[in-house]
Amino acid sequence: MTRPTSEAEYLANLVPASVRGVSRRTLLRGALGAGTLLAAPSLLAACGGNGGTSSGGAATGTVTIGSNQSDAVPKAAIQAVMDAFQKANSGLTTKINTIDHNSFQENINNYLQGSPDDVWMWFSGYRMRFFASKGLAGDVSDVWKNLAGMSDALKTASTGDDGKQYFVPSTYYPWAMFYRKSVFEKYGYTEPKTLDEFKTLGTQMKKDGLVPIAFGDKDGWPAMGTFDQLNLRVNGYQFHVDLMAGKEAWNGAKVKAVFDTWAGLLDMHQADSLGRTWQEAALTLQQKKAGTYLLGSFVAQQFAKGAEQEDLTFFNFPEVDSNIGADAIEAPIDGYMMAKRPKNEAGAKKLLGYVGSADAQNIVVKADPSVIATNDKADQAAYTSLQKKSVEFVGQAKSIAQFMDRDTRPDFASTVMIPAIQSFIKNPKDIDGLINNIEKQKKSIFAS
Structure with missing residues (x-):
């Protein structure tokens, strides 16, 4: 088999025919x-x-x-x-x-x-x-x-x-916002389509005694998914591609907008995340103490097979900019x-x-x-209902990324981005200093 001769040919064949939209x-x-x-x-x-x-x-x-x-x-x-x-x-x-x-x-x-x-x-x-x-x-x-x-x-x-x-x-x-159907039914929640709707939902969840977003970044990589989702929504897929490849500046206005947007959402995230593994955060969702959780569908591994897994579903990360839309997702292979x-x-x-x-x-x-x-x-x-929904979700996506630590240089992801994002989570106030430091290290690494 020869490789695709054009990007269009490549795009048309990303997922198996049985899940192709x-x-x-x-x-x-x-x-x-x-x-x-x-x-x-x-x-x-x-x-x-x-x-x-x-x-x-x-x-x-x-x-x-x-x-x-x-x-x-x-x-x-x-x-x-x-x-x-x-x-x-x-x-x-x-x-x-x-x-x-x-x-x-x-x-x-x-x-x-x-x-x-x-x-x-x-x-x-x-x-x-x-x-x-x-x-x-x-x-x-x-x-x-x-x-x-x-x-x-x-x-x-x-x-x-x-x-x-x-x-x-x-x-x-796929990566998406996971939640329990029974929790949404109990409180009458609906899936948010935009970031403003998500913030409104988060406020209501707090009033109802829930953590809006379960969160654990002890291992360093889970929070990369939050950056990826926000970058795809704020700046679009092509910018994300180029940023991961070292072709765009990390200290520009576009990346600053991503961290600014994230800073505005941190109060919805589960506190003390740097001391919590993703499995421990998943337990919060499983125990119905959290309303949502941004993670890959492997979160289902923490739920018992049968009724408990059938209670798990997800919605696409909400739209931030209507000009960008929300048709870019992550689905690692x-x-x-x-x-x-x-x-x-x-x-x-x-x-x-x-x-x-x-x-x-x-x-x-x-x-x-x-x-x-x-x-x-x-x-x-x-297939379970979650697997069937995952197939449909991926099949309808326009653009699919892998994940930050898979889509950029390993040395950049591990030595720069893990500590940078964890530093941001601890202190989200100095975004300018953060992105300037990332850019300085990126130039050194990608030039080598």
Whole structure:
């Protein structure tokens, strides 16, 4: 398959045909620049495979998997997939090395430069291409030759700057404002369409004894989602693309407007957020102490299957500027990559072909109803109401981004934006100083 010859062709094929809407979609494709890798303490201990054959022979032995799915629900889902893989492939076994999600992400550079597992879980976007360009990921183009049910755009989203594939998609999920239907019904709330309506709703929620927006940023990355949503609403998708790619100034009026808007919403956010994980914030929503929560649909992992998950739904982040609209969303794609020199290459590629299949993804989305399969041939008949709404939500979007820490340089996201946003949350008064500092560091990093 050749890559799309025009942006329009790319936009038309972003999501699988079964979820494709009438409007066009885009996936954030910031230009990948040169740069240095982070120096961080290595917390990721890789375990090698038990030999196996080369890629040209039959696959045998053990395939090791570096997994960032440390929470109970996705961890069980991945285990179910690996169990099914082993059952279907005599002579192959799998060993999952699970690391806390945040530790995995923040220490991925040293992990890849050491002795990584044969296969490791990651995501589409800037960082995937960044690692491929640094020679830290294996070429899986031959795996893609036998993958069925993947759209052309998903292949493009899995492709490095050299035109080769380095990623196999498994699932995706949208970011939005989540809430419990029963809470909205109890108080007679309606979904806000504009920011002013959202502020009015927040005021009423406070009167009713609720936290308007559950919030936890102890791990640094969740609040990036708030910035992304506001930037998409205040300045539009193209500016967001260019800002993440280092092409726009962080100390200009447009970015200042984002932080000014956010400052006006902080009193709606749950207090003391820097000491709270996203799971703890989700508990506030689950216990009906908070009215809404801006997060990915993986928030459903914190709700019991059945009636409790069926009570969970969401609305699109409200419009801020009618000239910009609210048709740009974030829907990150998760999947797998292969080590540059896996100890069991044949086994690794066999596994990658399986996790990209409809059979494997059917197992994942059944075990973890917070995500949606990327394979067009996956069975949607058993989808929960949340999964069905997620499919429709993504299908109707005009533009789709991945997420700040996936869509920009890893060194910029980790060393600059995490402390900058947390500093803003603690002290939102010096926005000029904040954005000037971000811009100064951005210039240094993107120039390297």
